[in-house]
Amino acid sequence: MDEKLIGQAMRQLQIFAAMVYFAPEYDEELGAAGLAPGVMCYFGGRAAPMGAVPASMVHATFYNFNPERVREHIPRVWELASPVKLIEARLVAADRALKRMLGPEVLGSPRVAEAADLARRAASEADTEGRPLAASHQELEWPEEPHMVLWQGVAILREHRGDGHIAALVDAGLGGLQSMVSHSATRAGFLPSFAQSHRGWSEEQWNTAVGELCERGLVDAAGDITERGSAVRARVEADTDRLAAVPWRALGAEGTQRLTEIGCELSGELVAAGCLPSEGVFFPR
Structure with missing residues (x-):
């Protein structure tokens, strides 16, 4: 299977799962469970399938957060x-x-029912050795309603890809902060201001990482990605696609293409419905 098709599939699908972290319902429901709104809810809800793990485990698996930001909320969340x-x-x-x-x-x-069946089949076949977030999500009981089966299937596939992405970043010598800075430098994804504040990094820490990447020739003095930096990030993405291949091979090219098509349609409808913040978070598309 063309590994670029695998990357395309996840990019089209992931909004279906990731939208929950931007939805007001998320803070409402986890707030009713006892958590403070904001990043505490994010840490608690996403880490919960792993159990009451320590801050070091959350930092290791979430990767690009300041460890001090994590320790502000973990293990307090579990209390x-x-x-x-x-x-x-x-x-x-x-x-x-x-x-x-x-x-x-x-x-x-x-x-949606068709997509749910495809996503569940792929997620159930995901290889989870060395993938703690994917493994813990895969152990959850499946919901009954098709749209929630689809949501959980995509969530598993997203964490599976994310675990592999961290492995690719480690191999490229990009630590958590450097990975965030270099990704922002590509002007795809989070704006630097949001990435820095939400992940808990100070201006000094962010600028230090820019300097480190500049010394490696991955960004320029202004913090923009260089040709060499673009090549490193492209290699990371290619490695991530390769490492994410197993569950998609279970579907085959036809099943993967069909799930991608439906995922693209649903993601577009979610974006049109305002599932993502309109400004201040992502680079304009």
Whole structure:
């Protein structure tokens, strides 16, 4: 299978799962479970499938957060709400958000049921050795409604790809902060201001990382990506696609293409419904 097709599939699908972290329902449901809104909810909901793990484990698996930001909330999160309770709250939040933005007609459609079957098949075949977030998500019980099966399947595939992406970053010699700075320098994804503040890095720490990358020739003095930096980031993405291949091979090229098509349609509808912040977070497309 063409590994570029694998990368395209996940880029089209991931909004279906990732939208929950931007939805107001997420802070509402995890807040009702006992957490403070914002990054505490993010840490708690996403890490909960791993159990009441220490801050070092969350930092290792989330990778590009300042470890001090993580320690501000972990293990306090587990004192406020159990992982089981947070897993349930995240599912409720995802269900509410999808129903609000897409409605029963879309969520009850044959294409969502078809996509759910494909995503579950791929996620169930995901190789999880050396992939703690994917492994823990794969162990969760499957929901009953097709749109939530699709949500959970995409969430597993997203964490599977993310675990492999970290391995590729480590191999490229890009630590958590350097990976965030270099990705922002490509002008794809988070704006530097949001990446820095949300991940908990100070201006001094961010600028130090820019200097380190500049010495390696990966960014220029202004912090923009260089030709060499673009090549390194392209290699990371290619390695990530290669490492993410196993669950997609289970679907084959035809199944992968079909899930990508449906995922693209649903992601477009979610974006049109306002699932992502309109400004201040992402570079304009």
